Amino acid sequence: MTKILQGHHLTKRFRGLVALHDVSFELNRGEILGLIGPNGAGKSTLVSLISGTLTPTSGALTFEGRSLLKITTHHRAHLGIGRTFQVMKPFPGLSVLDNVCVGALFGRDGGEHRLEAAREAAHACLEFVGLGHRVHQRAEALGGPDRKRLELAKALAMKPKLLLCDEVMAGLNHVEIEEVIEVIRKVRDQGISILVIEHVMKAIQSLSDRLLVLHHGEKIADGPPREVLADPRVVEAYLGRRRS
Template identity: 75%
Template sequence: MTALLEVRHATRRFAGLVAVHDVSFTLEAGEILGLIGPNGAGKTTLISLVSGTLAPSEGEVLFQGETITKIPAYRRARLGIGRTFQIMRPFPGLSVLDNVAVGALFGRGGGQPKLAMAREQARACLDFVGLGRFVDQRADELGGPGRKRLELAKALAMQPKVLLCDEVMAGLNHVEIEEVIDVIRKVRDQGISVLVIEHVIKAIKSLSDRLLVLHHGEKIADGVPAEVLENATVVEAYLGKRRT
């Protein structure tokens, strides 16, 4: 069976620095794939290669069995690749509703061309992520946790087949993390495959079907979460020392 998404031998260099080195992985339909690794490991760079925000120096990205390596980001979004950004960039002067309506206007299949319909779609996504009460506020009036949810709602309004989440739980408290975990599970239950970058190990362990670990741009583990987290190389990468 063809994977929904496949990255083959992807490398990305920035001047002298190799941010991602020869990384291959697949994301299957209906799967939640966790992606972890220390700061600077190349996680954000890797999902940027998938969303098209960055081009790989080498390697290929395939979606539904076809190469998309040369396809620009806005067209990948139309194909069904949605993402959130670690550095959140809401349109500050627009309402929460219209921030998400923008996602609906430019989403899968060319999006929802009518503004009124896009707003309807946006409202449903905001309810889905628990921001229904804030639709009329300006986006810059939302606090950190609200902005994380706004990122999710924007990406969901594009009606993606694959959702790439870059640290949507960072800075949240335990209760908020549990709520976001529930949202991501509901997303998967709608048939959307999810790739989640996350630092909170407990959260990623309970959420992921499979776990991928990056370290210095290289994939050092890929497998069942409980086993991967016991892996000596992974423990060493996180603790920065060899276990005795």
């Protein structure tokens, strides 16, 4: 199995606070890797190191065998790394469609060059995530669950090879969670590798090929979901005080 992404001994400090400490991991091509851990464990920080919105204090990251460390965020998007944000900030004043167009215009290999092509791609992504009926609305008019779908559509419009999903199911009801799980499975069926952060245990368990667990910034487990979730350290660190 080929590795699409590898992290080696990653550490991230925010002044005195160590958000990640010596974390090594890998993601295989075509795999869904679930990233779990209690609040403040360092999950979003790890996604930000991969997408380039944060730089590691030390350690290395490689994407398709090439070091990411000197590569800017927008260049990482060109290489095929797309992400969603846990704290959603749609572009205000733009329609749902135009929000997703931004992803299409700045995505893999530089994105679509023609606005019309970007609009078509954005439309297809919005249909794909179930927002086809809201394309002409202002993005800020969307409620929480639809904003999550918008995040996903924006990232998918970038045509990523690697999709990083940061809590795209938070705040959704059971039916909506099932819908998003289906969407993520279909994304994987297109050959896209996925790292998914989620607190909804049932969802992460059914989706992930492998789980990586962080606790206080350290990796405490990595392996098949069944084994990892039975690991006493994981039970103590995470499941003992899960949110859902």
